[in-house]
Amino acid sequence: MKISYDVIHIRVKRPFAISRDVTVEKDTVIVRIEHDGVVGFGEAIPYPYYGDHIEAVKGFLDIAIPIIQSEFEDPFDTKRIEARLHEIAGRNFPAKAGIMDALYDLIGKILDIPVWKLIGVPSEPIKTSYTIGLGEIDEMIDDMQNHRDFEVFKIKLGRPNDYDIIKAMRDATNKPIRVDANAAWDAKEALKKIEFMAELGGFEFVEQPLHPNDFQGLKFLKERSPLPIVVDESVLTSTDIPRLLGYTDGINIKLAKSGGIPEAIRMIEIARAHNLKVMLGCMVETGLGVAAAAQIAPLVDYVDLDGNILLAEDPFVGLPVKDGYIHLTDKPGLGVEPKQKPQEVQNEQL
Numbered sequence: 001m002k003i004s005y006d007v008i009h010i011r012v013k014r015p016f017a018i019s020r021d022v023t024v025e026k027d028t029v030i031v032r033i034e035h036d037g038v039v040g041f042g043e044a045i046p047y048p049y050y051g052d053h054i055e056a057v058k059g060f061l062d063i064a065i066p067i068i069q070s071e072f073e074d075p076f077d078t079k080r081i082e083a084r085l086h087e088i089a090g091r092n093f094p095a096k097a098g099i100m101d102a103l104y105d106l107i108g109k110i111l112d113i114p115v116w117k118l119i120g121v122p123s124e125p126i127k128t129s130y131t132i133g134l135g136e137i138d139e140m141i142d143d144m145q146n147h148r149d150f151e152v153f154k155i156k157l158g159r160p161n162d163y164d165i166i167k168a169m170r171d172a173t174n175k176p177i178r179v180d181a182n183a184a185w186d187a188k189e190a191l192k193k194i195e196f197m198a199e200l201g202g203f204e205f206v207e208q209p210l211h212p213n214d215f216q217g218l219k220f221l222k223e224r225s226p227l228p229i230v231v232d233e234s235v236l237t238s239t240d241i242p243r244l245l246g247y248t249d250g251i252n253i254k255l256a257k258s259g260g261i262p263e264a265i266r267m268i269e270i271a272r273a274h275n276l277k278v279m280l281g282c283m284v285e286t287g288l289g290v291a292a293a294a295q296i297a298p299l300v301d302y303v304d305l306d307g308n309i310l311l312a313e314d315p316f317v318g319l320p321v322k323d324g325y326i327h328l329t330d331k332p333g334l335g336v337e338p339k340q341k342p343q344e345v346q347n348e349q350l
């Protein structure tokens with residue numbers, strides 16, 4: 001196996017604001033694994049909130065790639081490769097996802113079958129929410145109306161005018177709305193806002209209302225909230241699930257947090273065993289990272305895979321989104337390919 005990576009630059013169509021930051025542009029890392037002339041790709045999207053800034057992602061890959069290349073010859077040896085990556089260093093989940101998802105893409109291409117089929121997932125069209133970032137209320141309504149083909153919306157919250165946003169967005173559509181405060185609220189504030197949403201009706205659930213470590217607040221909300229609570233920033237991998245039992249109604253899984261497809265599947269199974277609802281999300285990332293998540297999307301309750309739709313230009317093609325649904329295809333591997341041939345991309349290369 002020959003493993004390398006490229007850094008590519010991505011930009012969003014319009015500044016994407018959440019309670020703690022705004023994304024305009026950023027770099028992402030594309031891992032490439034070649035074996036017997038077949039090439040698999042996986043995205044390692046940096047996410048500084050968890051300490052995974054771009055230098056950390058590249059630093060882990062620079063250490064891990066020579067080790068994996070020297071110790072493993074067979075790309076099908078995924079269990080041992082995944083375990084070895086965890087031995088090399090803890091966390092570093094985006095970089096691990098880049099390698100593991102590239103392996104799955106490669107294996108699918110070698111076997112000439114899509115990854116969803118390889119892992120026994122049905123190929124149903126996947127209904128995804130479209131996420132509306134924070135902004136002026138008029139702009140948020142415009143954004144919603146420009147994406148009226150989606151059947152469910154996710155609204156970012158966590159501003160002093162949350163009540164106005166909630167009311168305006170509820171008035172602007174009859175479709176279900178889910179909200180994400182990205183850890184901006186305290187428990188009492190969260191309860192008041194959630195009760196307001198419940199009174200208006202049509203809100204599905206509330207994502208990460210509180211600081212990831214506010215377990216006392218989460219317990220308070222769990223006992224009183226009229227809407228289900230789904231945690232995101234509080235849960236990265238399966239080891240985070242046991243301490244959340246009794247504190248949340250569901251978890252939001254992302255490949256950049258789990259370290260790739262196999263751990264995400266493990267998390268779905270563990271969550272199911274404890275009657276937790278399962279959401280599958282993504283970062284603002286390319287169609288490659290979204291395609292990897294889409295392979296397991298039919299296994300979850302709520303899908304929020306719109307990261308590449310937010311981009312001005314997606315450098316990967318092959319994952320059709322139509323009328324608010326992602327359509328898995330019969331193309332082998334993750335089903336997407338770079339728009340440009342890798343040698344044409346003007347980037348750093350290992």
Ligand SMILES: [Mg+2]
Nearest residue numbers: 180207208232
């Ligand atoms: Mg979230």
